[in-house]
Amino acid sequence: MNIKILCKKYTNLSDEDIEEIEKVSETIQTTAELVDADVFIDCLTSEEDKAVVVAQAKPLSGKSNYDKSVIGKFALEEDEPAAIKTLNTGTVSRGLKAITQEKKNVKQHTVPIRNKTGKIIGVLIIEQDPRNMDENESDILLKPIYSKIFEEIPETFEQINKNMGFIIDNIESPIIIFNSKGLAIYANDFAEKLYEKIGYEQDIIGVNFDEISLSNNKFKYFKDGDVGEENLISEIKIKNHYLKVKYNLIIEKEGLKGINMIVFDETEKKEKERELVLKSVVIKEIHHRVKNNLQTIVSLLRLQSRRVDEPYIRKAFNESISRISSISIIHELLAEEGIDEIYIKDILDSLRVNMLKYIENPDLTVNIDLVGSNFYIHSDKSTSIALIANELMQNSIEHGFKGRKQGNILISIEEIDEYMQMKIIDDGLGFNVEDKGKYNLGLNIVEQLVKDKLDGELLIHSDEFGTEVKVKIKKE
Numbered sequence: 001m002n003i004k005i006l007c008k009k010y011t012n013l014s015d016e017d018i019e020e021i022e023k024v025s026e027t028i029q030t031t032a033e034l035v036d037a038d039v040f041i042d043c044l045t046s047e048e049d050k051a052v053v054v055a056q057a058k059p060l061s062g063k064s065n066y067d068k069s070v071i072g073k074f075a076l077e078e079d080e081p082a083a084i085k086t087l088n089t090g091t092v093s094r095g096l097k098a099i100t101q102e103k104k105n106v107k108q109h110t111v112p113i114r115n116k117t118g119k120i121i122g123v124l125i126i127e128q129d130p131r132n133m134d135e136n137e138s139d140i141l142l143k144p145i146y147s148k149i150f151e152e153i154p155e156t157f158e159q160i161n162k163n164m165g166f167i168i169d170n171i172e173s174p175i176i177i178f179n180s181k182g183l184a185i186y187a188n189d190f191a192e193k194l195y196e197k198i199g200y201e202q203d204i205i206g207v208n209f210d211e212i213s214l215s216n217n218k219f220k221y222f223k224d225g226d227v228g229e230e231n232l233i234s235e236i237k238i239k240n241h242y243l244k245v246k247y248n249l250i251i252e253k254e255g256l257k258g259i260n261m262i263v264f265d266e267t268e269k270k271e272k273e274r275e276l277v278l279k280s281v282v283i284k285e286i287h288h289r290v291k292n293n294l295q296t297i298v299s300l301l302r303l304q305s306r307r308v309d310e311p312y313i314r315k316a317f318n319e320s321i322s323r324i325s326s327i328s329i330i331h332e333l334l335a336e337e338g339i340d341e342i343y344i345k346d347i348l349d350s351l352r353v354n355m356l357k358y359i360e361n362p363d364l365t366v367n368i369d370l371v372g373s374n375f376y377i378h379s380d381k382s383t384s385i386a387l388i389a390n391e392l393m394q395n396s397i398e399h400g401f402k403g404r405k406q407g408n409i410l411i412s413i414e415e416i417d418e419y420m421q422m423k424i425i426d427d428g429l430g431f432n433v434e435d436k437g438k439y440n441l442g443l444n445i446v447e448q449l450v451k452d453k454l455d456g457e458l459l460i461h462s463d464e465f466g467t468e469v470k471v472k473i474k475k476e
Contacts, residue, residue, distance in 0.1 A: 372413035400428020
């Protein structure tokens with residue numbers, strides 16, 4: 001039988017009162033889940049010592065004291081004195097003994113259900129088996145701090161029921177729900193643990209918003225003011241904990257009905273960000289020192305080369321200087337970025353500018369153009385790519401433009417799926433590709449780097465119109 005039929009049959013309640021009972025009954029499953037206990041609504045019959053059970057909810061955890069439904073059964077004063085007393089006097093009872101319709105001993109917590117005029121029209125009962133209750137469970141509804149909330153329990157759980165979607169969506173975050181008076185009526189385990197960590201020793205339930213909101217915002221401000229979006233999010237630091245607090249206002253026709261507060265503990269995230277910043281500073285400093293050391297080596301080699309009269313030896317010095325300079329460029333870029341990746345065009349553009357500074361033939365003008373895509377290359381590969389580009393440009397300048405006053409070099413970069421392709425093309429004299437490894441140390445270095453360091457492909461085409469060298473490697 002439903003509530004309306006039972007109330008019509010056994011009670012003197014009006015249609016309006018019955019509707020109020022039905023409204024409260026919609027919240028009792030939520031109540032049963034939150035307190036992990038059996039929950040009932042009883043209404044007084046025409047006899048002052050007898051009530052009828054009109055609604056029942058069991059916790060889904062399976063800890064119910066009942067094997068069957070007791071809806072439609074009667075509660076007698078001798079078995080359930082707390083329930084009958086509450087129905088007759090409006091007294092709130094906590095932890096009083098009772099005997100169920102199935103003759104089991106339980107503890108009952110009772111609170112009156114009133115209509116809009118304040119008349120008692122029913123009783124909401126929470127029943128727990130004393131044998132299955134640990135110390136915390138048995139005390140929870142007896143604590144003084146719960147008094148105000150417990151006395152308003154139908155309205156409290158009606159509001160929680162409305163916000164169950166919000167609770168479920170954010171179930172792994174600290175959540176506190178405040179009612180229209182600014183009192184905390186719900187706090188999940190995550191909220192309780194968070195407040196313990198930040199040193200809050202009181203129970204959260206029943207406490208005023210202003211005491212535990214974690215921000216400078218007051219409840220009156222939300223209730224009376226036109227709150228902007230920027231005021232619904234606060235970032236604060238408490239005892240080395242970095243917290244982001246979001247407020248969700250529950251507004252109905254009558255005004256503010258409550259506030260949902262969700263807290264995101266961003267301490268770990270902030271610590272990681274701080275560690276990354278420190279790591280970045282250290283890495284940048286290391287690259288900066290390596291760059292300085294390489295530039296010192298370049299300066300020493302340059303001084304030494306000036307003391308050499310033999311052109312072949314001086315040429316070897318200059319090639320070594322060029323190679324070390326290309327490595328130094330990588331560390332200079334890494335020192336600026338402080339990360340493990342560099343834009344490919346930054347590498348090649350720096351190499352291009354550097355190469356133009358050290359053309360030995362004063363009568364030769366070389367144009368070096370850079371075109372194509374731009375993307376990040378990991379530092380592990382960037383040094384090899386810089387050395388390859390350096391060797392190929394150096395070869396073009398040294399061998400491709402002999403006897404000429406002008407030459408052109410084009411560096412082209414492309415992304416092809418997960419690969420990158422670099423082409424270095426000159427309009428020089430060309431050479432016999434079959435003899436590339438016999439006399440040219442630079443091309444030998446390029447071949448070894450592409451094969452051994454980059455696991456890539458190297459293709460060379462050369463004729464009387466110039467030379468094209470294509471290098472294809474994986475980006476990652």
